[in-house]
Amino acid sequence: MARNKTQDAGEILQGTLDLLILRTLILGPAHGHTIARSIESTSENALEVEQGSLYPALHRLEDRGLVASEWGVSDNNRRAKFYRLTAKGRKELAAATGRWRRMTRAIGLILGESNG
């Protein structure tokens, strides 16, 4: 039951959510809500994390061993599940960042942007 939705400028490109999550976690362990807020605020609210996709993505990353999780207590004094980057996750982040840079540069070249 796929909903037909016009492409929103703020919608995160498929496959890049993983990268953004990993990048956010380099600052230290965080729970889901913080991660979403962090992505949004760091991008100056240009990107909107579809919260429904966030948790499947987190679980996927955990299964791949890129992040690890444990329950803890948040700043608000609430129980929350904290995710942290693993060594494997760090390696993957470096590789994925490299891939992303190469790709955006290539796309920029095609689109004719001088300072891509």
Place this chain on the structure above:
Amino acid sequence: MGFQRYLNRESKDRDLAEEIQSHLAHEVDANLARGLSEAEARRRARLRFGNPRTVRERVWIYRSLPMMDGIFRDLRDAWRSLRKTKGLTIVALLVIALGIGVNTAVFSVVNTVLLQPLPYPDPHSLMRLVLFTPQRTLDGASVPEFNLWRQQTSVLRDVAGYDTGGAGLNLTGGDHPMQVQGVHVTHDYFTLFGAPVIAGRTFTEEEDSPHGGNVVVLSYGLWKQRFGGDTKIVGQTLPIDNTPYLVVGIIGPSFVSDNPADVWLPFQFDLNSQDMAHYFRVSARLQPGVTIEQANAQLKLASDQFRRLKPNAIGRQNHYGVFPLKEWMTGDTRTPLLVLLCAVGLVLLIACANVANLLLAKASGRQREFATRAALGAGRWQIIRQLLAESLLLSLSGGLLGLLLGYASVRLLLNVNTGSLPRVGENGMALALDMRVLFFTLGVSVLTGILFGLVPAVSASRTNLVASLNESSSRTGSGSRSVNFRSVLVITEIALALILVIGSTLLIRTYLKLQGVDPGFDTHNTLTMAMSISGDRFQASAPVDQIIRQGTERIKTIPGVVEAAAGNGLPLQGAFGVPFDIVGRSKGNAPSTGSTGYYSVSANFFEALKIPLLRGRTFTDRDNASAPGVVIINETLAKQYWPHGDPLRDRIQKAPGAGPPFTEPPRQVIGIIGDTRDGGLNRDPFPAIYIPLAQMPDGETALNSRIAPLWWIVRTNGDPHAVVAQVTAALRESTGGLPVAHIRTMDEIDSLMVSRERFNMLLLTVFGASGLLLAAAGIYGLMAFSVEQRTQELGIRMAMGAQTSHLRNMVLRQGMMLTIIGVVAGIAASFWLTRFLASFLFGVEKWDPLAFLLTPLLLSAVALAATWIPAVRATRVDPITALRFE
């Protein structure tokens, strides 16, 4: 990634739910901090997050193997659906169990007899040495031939001779003399078959040469039974026929010999012997890397050499060769077993058609269920998959049931009658339920499930969604196509059943014809028993003649005994063969006038068996060693060699040109007696001559005593079993303590003769009857279904004033139409198929008019009866109810 993704789905889901709750709480906190009211903060948080369930489902699906999940769901649904229609499920289950059961039964026999390798090391290199003639392949061996084969070391090794242990031996000494099976073997025998020695050793080459001494090897069974498993027996002596034999070794329990043996004795051949008598068999192994073709080529060369040395030994077109031992042992059972396998295949096909029919009927009542599923988004493949899951669940449970049923029934059957099948062991004990049988049954079950499930599944998935949902009456919706298809299934069932029934009719007729064959003598009230006379005492004719005279005299004094006699063979059991000349008659280029079966018999032999005398006279006590040589011939020999002349004027020279031990003067033909069926009831009688035992050359009697027992024949005037104890006692007294074995009446031997035919007939009849029943159930089911579907139509017809007989006939006509089409197809197929039965038939043509006329009538009658019930039901339709019906 790994498999942990799929583990602990439930606990991970609970974890996720909690995580989502935590997320929402944080979002609410944030909203509250922005100054929203509590209610608004919650509302926005939920709105922002979306449906938590969707998120959980996404993760759940990500953690699932869609295939496996689908299969589990399908199986669960299938189980529910099958339970909902219990009656139908049970019937289907039984039909499948029957179909798979008979297949498992026959396959387990095929597996044991034909597929399993021989229980010896490297079984594929084991060969039987044979003589190929243009007509047949023979496996009898003589000493010069054995010697020749032994020398072919480039292609053969471990060349070993062994006999069938026919004569039996008497373990004397102790309180209980006992007759045991003693098989004579050459010393390579144990190496050839890899027999495990658990104590002592086997024969040395020296012990296996003439004057090698009296030595014996014990079987495990005899050792346990008679000597309590005491290994001290090795090195001691054992009295056999009152001669001490040195026990040299004991063979382990795992060794299964070709012919059952209690003890093994060395043959002690004189390899220089020129005696061409065939009285044992020879097997050998191919040298490593040598093919059967290479061995045969080498043996063909050897045959040519042999022919130059002994010009009359083997015919010009004959030559020696090898034949794989397993194929040799199972050769004549191969075709019957494969025919039976085909027959049960037909039964299974009928069963499949039947279950497919049931499932189609069930599916047609479920049109709306499928339409609803389809409307809810189930793809066509999903509906097919669900129905296939149902049929597979059905077929696998049926298969399991059939496995138990089939295995139990075949054990039971073989326990009653092994059908003289080789390799199934005593009472079928050797029949194994091994992996091959299990895989066969599993495979057949899966195949069956797909076969009978696919058609209903595909046809159900073709449901016209809108029509099915809108139509208030699902009864008329897809009826006609389904009925058409089911008609085809029923026609197929009838045709297949007819093939089976025609086949079994032919076998029943064969069996009855065999039962009706006159064996040439009176089998009733005749007791027979075997006495081993292999001891030194009986190496000449006179002592044998003497114990027969004494024995018969004693037996005749027993009340109820009418006549007693003895001979070196029994009718129906086959005879030794021997060449002969008719004195004074030209034999052209041939080495002798002809060859014939021969028996050495006592006086009153013909009277005891009631073999009719056609001309001349029978033997009396006066035809003894000092009297002139005489011979009696049978009718076949008389007709074959004296088409015009008078045999009673001629003399016969038995075994012309044979070596010294067999030399004897020509004999006067003194009588002609009726033929007996000695090559089997289904064979024409062969020529035979009878010679007074007292007049046999000593050398020949010595050989006969060694390789075959003396058979006693006692005619009684009441039940022969009543005198068994007295006869055996009388014989023991009169012979100085010799025991007897193989005590059977001639009627029992007669029925053993046809045991293979009875086995085939019984099985095929069971299969035919099953097929017939299944087909009847099939046509009944279809007609009942069709009547039910047409209730409305029938009601209207009735309301319009149709006669009940008219309605009944309409249904009957429809049913009989299917039957006739099926019968015609079945007859056509049978005309082609019965050729494969031809070799089993006796006295019946493969296109036997009776079978081809009567069976279709029988089948039509059964079909008519099966159609009658729904037809009558059609006439009972109440127009009012019928019209209100949905």
